Amino acid sequence: MLSGQLYDAADPVLYAERMAAAEFLERYNQTPAKDRDGRSAMLRGFLGKTGDNITIEPSFKFDYGYNIEVGENFFANYNCVFLDVMPIKIGSNVLMGPAVQIYTATHPLDPETRRTWLENAKPITIGDDVWIGGGAIICPGVTIGSGVTIGAGSVVTRDIPDRVFAAGNPCRVITSV
Helix, strand or coil: CCCCCCEECCCHHHHHHHHHHHHHHHHHHHCCCCCHHHHHHHHHHHCCEECCCEEECCCEEECCCCCEEECCCEEECCCEEEECCCCEEECCCEEECCCCEEECEECCCCHHHHCCCEEEECCEEECCCCEECCCCEECCCCEECCCCEECCCCEECCCECCCEEEECCCCEEEEEC
16 A cells, blocks of 8 residues: 555555554544643644644544655644645645545546556645645645645646645646735
């Protein structure tokens, strides 16, 4: 799975890891809003790597958790989904609006191969000082540079360079900042 090759998501080990993540998320998403420190501590204990001062509002969903890395001063608003089949690396001082979706998982384009239910994935990297507007979708294999703003509702299908505002479907650079 982590090599980027086709893999079987129904593999018993992978299934057990996803179930452990689902159980964690049930507890996390039901932790009272007033217990921000407790929620942050839960994330630091379960995600692959985190900085200090991280806030992810419920409801939050991911596949495994251990493939997610976030830097210092990270905030994700309500209803974000991170499909972390491959690493998702997020820098420091990153803000995400509600319902941002980050997908490392992908499927074969060839219908005969896809019929086998095998999957693959590509990693995603997001730089420092990035703001991703609500409802944006970050597709497999994308790198978003530092100092970037992604407009709400954008579908990011290719790399975005540093210090730009990018938006649309597909997302494209609108202006430098």
